[in-house]
Structures are given as C-alpha cells and as structure tokens.
Amino acid sequence: MNRTQTDVVVLGCGVAGTAISLDLARRGLSVTVAYRREDEGSSFSNQKWKHSGALYPVRSLALAAWRAYQSITSGPDQDYLLGPAEAHFFSDDPAVLDQLQRQWDAWGVSSWGLDISPLPLSSCKRVGAFGRSCFVGGFRTPDCVIDFPSMIQDLRAEMRKSGVGIEASANVKQLIREGNRVTGVVVEKTSGETHIQCRHCVVAMGAWAPQLLKSIGLVPPVRLTKSNVLVLPDELVDRITVWIRHEVTIVPYRNRTLIADARFMPVDDPDDLAPHWPHVDELVDDLSRCFPDWRLAQKSAYGCLKTAEMSNTGIPNPNVAIYVDSGEQGYCHGVTGLTVVFPGKASLMWTVAQRVGTHVARLLDSS
Numbered sequence: 392m393n394r395t396q397t398d399v400v401v402l403g404c405g406v407a408g409t410a411i412s413l414d415l416a417r418r419g420l421s422v423t424v425a426y427r428r429e430d431e432g433s434s435f436s437n438q439k440w441k442h443s444g445a446l447y448p449v450r451s452l453a454l455a456a457w458r459a460y461q462s463i464t465s466g467p468d469q470d471y472l473l474g475p476a477e478a479h480f481f482s483d484d485p486a487v488l489d490q491l492q493r494q495w496d497a498w499g500v501s502s503w504g505l506d507i508s509p510l511p512l513s514s515c516k517r518v519g520a521f522g523r524s525c526f527v528g529g530f531r532t533p534d535c536v537i538d539f540p541s542m543i544q545d546l547r548a549e550m551r552k553s554g555v556g557i558e559a560s561a562n563v564k565q566l567i568r569e570g571n572r573v574t575g576v577v578v579e580k581t582s583g584e585t586h587i588q589c590r591h592c593v594v595a596m597g598a599w600a601p602q603l604l605k606s607i608g609l610v611p612p613v614r615l616t617k618s619n620v621l622v623l624p625d626e627l628v629d630r631i632t633v634w635i636r637h638e639v640t641i642v643p644y645r646n647r648t649l650i651a652d653a654r655f656m657p658v659d660d661p662d663d664l665a666p667h668w669p670h671v672d673e674l675v676d677d678l679s680r681c682f683p684d685w686r687l688a689q690k691s692a693y694g695c696l697k698t699a700e701m702s703n704t705g706i707p708n709p710n711v712a713i714y715v716d717s718g719e720q721g722y723c724h725g726v727t728g729l730t731v732v733f734p735g736k737a738s739l740m741w742t743v744a745q746r747v748g749t750h751v752a753r754l755l756d757s758s
C-alpha cells in the first residue's frame with residue numbers, strides 16, 4: 392500500500408469539500424482532498440439557486456442565508472451568476488402574501504439590506520412560457536441562479552495551483568481510527584490503495600458520509616431524504632419563480648428548466664438516484680393546476696439527495712450541521728481529529744468553509 396502524509400485530508404469535493412480545502416490551504420496548511428467522481432453529489436444535481444433567505448420560515452435561518460448570499464458581491468460567486476439577481480415568488484392566496492409581508496416586517500429584513508418588494512398584478516397573471524397562471528400576487532426578491540458545477544470545476548483548478556493535493560477518482564474505503572482519534576484514511580484508485588495519514592480529517596461526503604461514519608461507530612443525528620427534479624427542455628422562465636407555500640420551485644439553468652418537489656422522502660441508499668415517480672406525478676399535477684394552459688410534453692426527472700440535521704423537535708435544520716470533537720463551532724461527537732459537515736444548502740458553502748477552517752486551524756495550531 393502507498394503511504395502519504397498531510398495536515399488535513401478532506402473527503403468529498405462537492406461545494407463543501409471544495410470550499411473547505413481552499414480555505415484550509417489559504418491558511419497555510421497542507422491539504423489533500425479525495426473524491427470519487429467529477430460530477431457526483433447534490434452540489435451538481437441541485438437546483439442551482441443562491442438563496443437570499445427570503446423564503447425561510449425562521450428568522451435566524453433567513454439571516455444566515457442572507458449573510459451567505461452577500462458573498463455574490465464580495466466573493467467568487469459573482470462570476471457564476473446566470474440571469475438576473477432577481478426572483479419572483481408568487482401565490483394564489485392573498486392571505487399567504489399578507490402573512491409573509493408581516494413576517495418580513497417583523498424580522499426587519501429591510502434593515503439587513505434584503506430588498507423585497509411586491510410585484511404588480513400584471514406580472515403575476517402570465518408566467519413565461521407556462522402562460523396563464525393562478526397567481527394573485529407576489530414579491531420580487533434578490534434570489535438568483537448560480538452555476539455551482541462550473542464554479543466547483545474552476546475552484547478545483549485553483550486548488551491545484553494553491554498546492555492542494557487532489558486524489559480524484561479515489562474511492563474512500565476506510566477511516567483509520569486509533570483509540571479515540573482518527574489518524575488517516577485509506578483510498579482506493581485503479582493504481583492501488585493509498586493510506587493518507589493526517590493530523591485532521593474533514594468528512595464532506597454529503598449523503599455518503601453516514602455510511603462511512605458508521606464504520607467507526609459514529610451515528611450523526613441526520614436524516615437522508617430524496618427529492619425529485621423534473622427537467623423540462625428550454626428555459627421556460629427567465630428567473631427563479633416560486634409558487635410560495637406550494638413548494639413548487641422553478642429554475643432556468645442552461646437551456647433547461649429545473650423544477651424540484653419538496654417532499655423529502657426518507658431513504659437509506661445514497662446510490663439510488665432514480666426518481667420517485669409518484670412524487671414526480673404529484674409535482675406535474677401541481678404545475679398543471681397552477682398553469683391551466685401548460686401541457687407536459689415529455690417526463691424526465693432525477694433524484695437529488697439531502698442530508699439534513701434533525702433538531703430536538705424532529706424538524707430538519709435546512710442550514711449547516713458541523714460535527715466536531717470539541718469546542719464551540721459545532722456539535723460534539725467525541726472523536727479527536729475528525730470534523731464532519733453537512734451544509735443544508737450549497738449556498739452556504741463559504742460560511743461552512745470559514746467555520747471549519749477556523750476550527751481546524753485553531754486545533755492544529757494548539758497541537
């Protein structure tokens with residue numbers, strides 16, 4: 392078996408692994424990142440939506456999303472925006488619109504700099520190529536489309552330039568746990584197995600992380616769910632368009648339209664990405680009710696997985712979950728040398744990276 396050494400090994404290279412590897416390398420640590428396939432994971436199959444937080448149900452979550460959104464003016468995100476930095480959120484129910492307006496007023500979103508304004512009725516009655524709609528009103532928000540896949544590919548090139556060791560096409564086979572410490576990992580490539588010895592290991596493997604952690608006796612309190620993304624040819628809308636509270640979210644992305652259901656079906660197998668057709672059919676029914684003139688020509692869909700943290704109330708936390716051995720940055724799992732991250736949203740990638748980077752750098756500094 393080959394052997395190498397690094398300060399930090401990062402497992403997985405979706406939004407989380409990419410942003411964390413770069414952050415750690417910029418802090419002067421030696422970093423190796425290992426991942427299995429070029430375009431694997433929810434970071435590639437998701438809806439490409441940079442969330443402003445406007446639709447979040449809880450103030451603290453909305454504010455965290457809004458702070459993360461602001462990286463589109465100060466960070467690399469701005470180069471990957473597609474279309475306008477403006478979304479339309481609609482409803483067929485005036486009570487929903489009133490309730491949202493009251494909630495935003497109570498949260499004081501305008502004092503955050505989050506600009507939400509009502510849309511004129513004329514822009515609600517017809518929606519892009521869907522035509523006539525059931526909407527009676529809506530809001531304009533700064534939510535926008537961001538090309539996460541292109542951004543990740545470019546950031547991987549930047550990682551190489553920054554000296555990050557990249558183990559691509561590498562299957563993470565095993566974490567090495569010695570007593571209460573993770574000391575390395577075994578990855579498998581066509582050329583053979585490599586034992587990467589590390590001072591710290593960051594697991595950023597999305598839906599596949601729970602299986603790996605189980606092999607060293609850890610069970611993080613997360614739930615794995617599958618939603619379905621219906622793919623329609625052409626961009627049927629020119630911006631993110633949402634049927635509020637009906638959870639119909641429509642995103643134009645590179646000559647296609649991505650429409651996700653938010654039914655979050657609990658699943659066990661992270662490799663099963665087949666769509667759940669009954670849920671896709673329900674989504675198509677929702678769309679038909681909303682747009683009476685629209686007809687589906689051809690049904691194409693795929694499954695997309697989410698690993699969300701379960702709170703005490705049993706409600707999944709849509710933001711970030713970080714599990715660490717100790718300290719105040721996350722939730723304690725008690726195993727030294729190991730950090731585990733589940734960003735509930737790709738939009739939060741830089742927030743996650745900053746928190747993990749600070750935590751790991753501090754630990755390694757003091758060891």
Ligand SMILES: Cc1cc2nc3c(=O)[nH]c(=O)nc-3n(C[C@H](O)[C@H](O)[C@H](O)COP(=O)(O)OP(=O)(O)OC[C@H]3O[C@@H](n4cnc5c(N)ncnc54)[C@H](O)[C@@H]3O)c2cc1C
Nearest residue numbers: 403404405407427432433434437438439440563597737738
């Ligand atoms: C339907 C749906 C739509 C969504 N839409 C959005 C959206 O529009 N905007 C948004 O902000 N968020 C969205 N999300 C959430 C978002 O996509 C995820 O929170 C985020 O992408 C997770 O990123 P990650 O890096 O943790 O995991 P992933 O992107 O899943 O990456 C996992 C990595 O682990 C690697 N890996 C796995 N197993 C192994 C192994 N054995 N060996 C080596 N490598 C391995 C993979 O190759 C990959 O690199 C959506 C989620 C769902 C379900």
